Amino acid sequence: MMLSDVLSTLPDGAVRLAATALCPNAAFRMRESAWGIQFHPEVSVGSFAHWVGHNQSLTSETRTRLIEEVRSERPAITDFAKTIARRFSEKVRETA
Structure with a gap:
């Protein structure tokens, strides 16, 4: 975070x-x-890069590493976001 x-x-x-x-x-x-x-499971690489770019406590190397990690993990992050959305909608249907 x-x-x-x-x-x-x-x-x-x-x-x-x-x-x-x-x-x-x-x-x-x-x-x-x-x-x-x-x-934010829905975050794009561009949005993440923007957020990281404004974090002055991080070194340039750390910013680059974090952005590359998000870029490389994007498919898994997308799958995770879809799982969260699916499970949430199932829960809503159960309680409606």
Whole structure:
């Protein structure tokens, strides 16, 4: 995660679904009807490069490495985003 606007503490009753070293609450839910994610599975390489380019705490080498990692992993990221969308829509149908 590159941005500083993360939910660092979950509200009472929330359930953590995913965490990373930089974002302890990367995905979570409140009861069965409210879900949240703090990442962008739909991000394009161009958008990611733009975000990374504005992060002054990263060296040029690190920026280049991160962009290349996203570029090389783009097919897996796309598959992951599709899985999230499919599972979310299934959950919505189940609870509707």
